[in-house]
Amino acid sequence: MSSETPQQTDAPPLTEQLAPGTATDPPVRSTDAATVTVDGTRVEVEAGATLLDAVEAVDTEDDVPALCSYGRQEIGPRSECRTCMVGTDEHGVVPACSFPATDGLTVQTAAADAAEARDVNLDLVLSDHNLRCTTCGKNGRCELQDAAIEQEVEEPRYGVLDDRDEYEPIDDSSSFIQIDRNKCILCNRCVEACNDVQVEGVLRIEGTGQDTRIGFQSDAETMEDSTCVSCGHCVTVCPTGSLVEKGIEDATTIPLPGFTQKNSVGKTYESTGKSKGPMTPKKRTERTPEKPTNEMIDAPTDDSTSSDAWDDDAQSGGDWL
Numbered sequence: 552m553s554s555e556t557p558q559q560t561d562a563p564p565l566t567e568q569l570a571p572g573t574a575t576d577p578p579v580r581s582t583d584a585a586t587v588t589v590d591g592t593r594v595e596v597e598a599g600a601t602l603l604d605a606v607e608a609v610d611t612e613d614d615v616p617a618l619c620s621y622g623r624q625e626i627g628p629r630s631e632c633r634t635c636m637v638g639t640d641e642h643g644v645v646p647a648c649s650f651p652a653t654d655g656l657t658v659q660t661a662a663a664d665a666a667e668a669r670d671v672n673l674d675l676v677l678s679d680h681n682l683r684c685t686t687c688g689k690n691g692r693c694e695l696q697d698a699a700i701e702q703e704v705e706e707p708r709y710g711v712l713d714d715r716d717e718y719e720p721i722d723d724s725s726s727f728i729q730i731d732r733n734k735c736i737l738c739n740r741c742v743e744a745c746n747d748v749q750v751e752g753v754l755r756i757e758g759t760g761q762d763t764r765i766g767f768q769s770d771a772e773t774m775e776d777s778t779c780v781s782c783g784h785c786v787t788v789c790p791t792g793s794l795v796e797k798g799i800e801d802a803t804t805i806p807l808p809g810f811t812q813k814n815s816v817g818k819t820y821e822s823t824g825k826s827k828g829p830m831t832p833k834k835r836t837e838r839t840p841e842k843p844t845n846e847m848i849d850a851p852t853d854d855s856t857s858s859d860a861w862d863d864d865a866q867s868g869g870d871w872l
């Protein structure tokens with residue numbers, strides 16, 4: 552066997568394949584306007600459409616959940632959850648969110664193999680979730696809950712998080728955002744919102760297999776110690792109760808005496824008290840060393856609403872970014 556290093560001169564420089572935003576995502580949209588038939592109905596879609604756009608334009612025979620699809624801004628499609636599978640005459644079962652809507656395609660949402668794939672994949676997503684909906688602040692406004700109700704899920708075939716694993720502590724350390732990873736379906740929306748839209752580079756997906764989780768690029772353990780600037784964008788795109796704005800984290804909890812989201816799942820990372828104001832301390836120090844110290848800021852208390860806290864930012868200068 553030769554000990555020579557193989558020639559790699561044919562490979563293009565990595566930078567030629569990379570560009571800002573989601574340029575590393577595969578080209579998954581149509582390049583031209585197209586006419587697609589969905590459950591027997593012809594639908595015209597614009598250039599850049601996916602099969603999911605066509606599916607959402609008609610009254611389909613089966614519901615197609617599409618949990619990891621956000622479809623706005625520079626977010627996705629990433630084809631992570633596979634709850635959007637549909638049958639096509641031309642290509643068999645495909646993920647609708649990331650399949651280009653090219654001219655002449657014929658889609659059946661109720662195709663047996665596609666419906667089975669959606670059901671299995673939704674059950675897989677649910678198996679990573681603790682299903683404590685009654686103590687969740689997103690109860691009644693959660694896309695996963697909506698999908699489970701629409702698909703008439705009664706008992707996910709792979710169980711739920713409670714059956715299999717230990718809980719991760721709730722990260723309640725930030726003054727603005729609560730993270731409950733036990734409700735995270737790893738859809739990646741928040742990561743793209745933080746990195747590709749806000750360009751803050753705070754969040755990442757880390758780990759492998761069942762240990763895969765939302766983490767911080769700075770290796771921080773808590774939100775308070777991360778470089779988060781508390782813009783809240785990740786919260787607005789999260790489809791579940793995994794990322795929730797502080798102040799309304801219990802907004803739709805069904806009140807049971809002595810039973811709350813936090814005390815029902817074990818350990819919680821609380822704020823150390825350092826995190827006052829619109830940015831976490833680490834970010835504030837990195838960006839604005841000349842600004843007042845935490846102690847000098849007339850900061851909101853931990854039980855302030857986040858909007859109060861952001862107002863406080865405006866009053867105390869508001870130009871920290």
Ligand code: SF4
Nearest residue numbers: 745779780782783785
């Ligand atoms: S709130 Fe923090 S983690 Fe979320 S998008 Fe903004 S900077 Fe990123």
Ligand code: SF4
Nearest residue numbers: 735736738739741789
């Ligand atoms: S925290 Fe929310 S948005 Fe982020 S990956 Fe988990 S479920 Fe998706």
Ligand code: FES
Nearest residue numbers: 617630632633648
């Ligand atoms: S919505 Fe298509 S794979 Fe998740």
